[in-house]
Amino acid sequence: MVATNDQTVTVFGGTGFLGRRIVQQLRSRGFSVRIASRHPDHGYTLPGADDPHLQSVEANIHDERSVADALAGAYGVVNAVSLYIERGAETFHSVHVEAARRVAVHAHGAGVKRLVHISGIGSDAASQSRYIRKRGEGERVVRAAFAGATLIRPAVMFGPDDAFLVAILKLLRQLPLYPMFGRGETRLQPAYVDDVADAIGRIMQRTETPGIFEFGGPRVYSYEELLRAVARQAGLAPRLLPVPFAAWHALAWASEMLRLPFLTRNQVELMQIDTVSSPDMPGFAELGISPHSVEVILQKMLPNSGG
Structure with missing residues (x-):
């Protein structure tokens, strides 16, 4: 230290x-x-x-x-x-x-x-x-x-105790058909949570930094590509089922009536929007960080992910 x-x-x-x-x-x-x-x-x-x-x-x-x-x-x-x-x-x-x-x-x-x-x-x-x-x-x-x-x-953050990759892994293992948001075309650039924290530590050390940073991981996936990448690391071969966003919104509306909703319309809206860092904005590279990929972190997560 x-x-x-x-x-x-x-x-x-x-x-x-x-x-x-x-x-x-x-x-x-x-x-x-x-x-x-x-x-x-x-x-x-x-x-x-x-x-x-x-x-x-x-x-x-x-x-x-x-x-x-x-x-x-x-x-x-x-x-x-x-x-x-x-x-x-x-x-x-x-x-x-x-x-x-x-x-x-x-x-x-x-x-x-x-x-x-x-x-x-x-x-x-x-x-x-x-x-x-x-x-x-x-x-x-x-x-x-x-x-x-x-x-x-x-971007959406992932790590060993997240509510993102861990949930995807669990559902891929449990469901014979995995329901996708829409046709799985939404673009995501998941960022490893420890990389984001490292970046914030470096920013706090510096006296001068740009006003805005955008942090995305090393690869941009479509939602379908991400699901298949996660499944491949876990040794799974899932059947993916496209589900229209209108159906997801209806399900979320019903879920929000529960005391603890399992899905909200806000979450569905987020899955309709690409979350990819802008090449014009400072990011990990400006801080000397090489971000970790989903696949590399999954290799560390899988022995403890419940499988």
């Missing part, structure tokens, strides 16, 4: 899929880290959890005082809070716009030097998809409140 430089970085959402890896990357670079989450005792056990330079604090991003307290004395902040299913007061607007603005405003007011805001490829304030629109609005309000903020737009 690098010698601690006494600079503290607050990570909102530091117990999540990406957030906990960001915490590890920041510590490995010598930053003191303050993990700000609503339930700090319900999170995970981080290697070196007895590390005096690693602190967990209770913080609610919907509460002004809570956010201000979590940022007091911090050198940097990473907002890795995200929401994929709306429930009650937890909406895309409250999390991706209002809370994002709150973090940025208080970071600026506290004299924080570096703000990294996690968004997503395709974020667009003019999108018809509410999720994508609110992601875009969130970027806009963050830049308005903290002019030097760095926006991070990852």
Whole structure:
């Protein structure tokens, strides 16, 4: 571990899929880290959890005082809070716009030097998809409140404990026919979650960085190509069944009536849109990172993936 430089970085959402890896990357670079989450005792056990330079604090991003307290004395902040299913007061607007603005405003007011805001490829304030629109609005309000903020737009992220490849593997094994979204033509560029966290660690170390990064993996797949690549690594030969998006929307509408929906219309909308990094935007290459492929990581995942 690098010698601690006494600079503290607050990570909102530091117990999540990406957030906990960001915490590890920041510590490995010598930053003191303050993990700000609503339930700090319900999170995970981080290697070196007895590390005096690693602190967990209770913080609610919907509460002004809570956010201000979590940022007091911090050198940097990473907002890795995200929401994929709306429930009650937890909406895309409250999390991706209002809370994002709150973090940025208080970071600026506290004299924080570096703000990294996690968004997503395709974020667009003019999108018809509410999720994508609110992601875009969130970027806009963050830049308005903290002019030097760095926006991070990852493609769909994967890793050993994800909700993406693990779910695909499970269904490929269980279903005699695998229902595809549409004709499987949507283009995806999955990014390994540890690569994204590594990139954020490098960005926090630098004094000057571009304002926006887009992170996609080394290969662009159609959805069908991705399914077949995953199946091939697992030694499976699936039968893929195209299912029209209209049917998926109907299924998602019915699912949303459940207390814990297994599919939402927002998720279906996302599967209708290509998520590929722009060649005109800075990405992994500008940070000296060679991203890992789905196939390489799957080779490591498969012995522990339930097969």
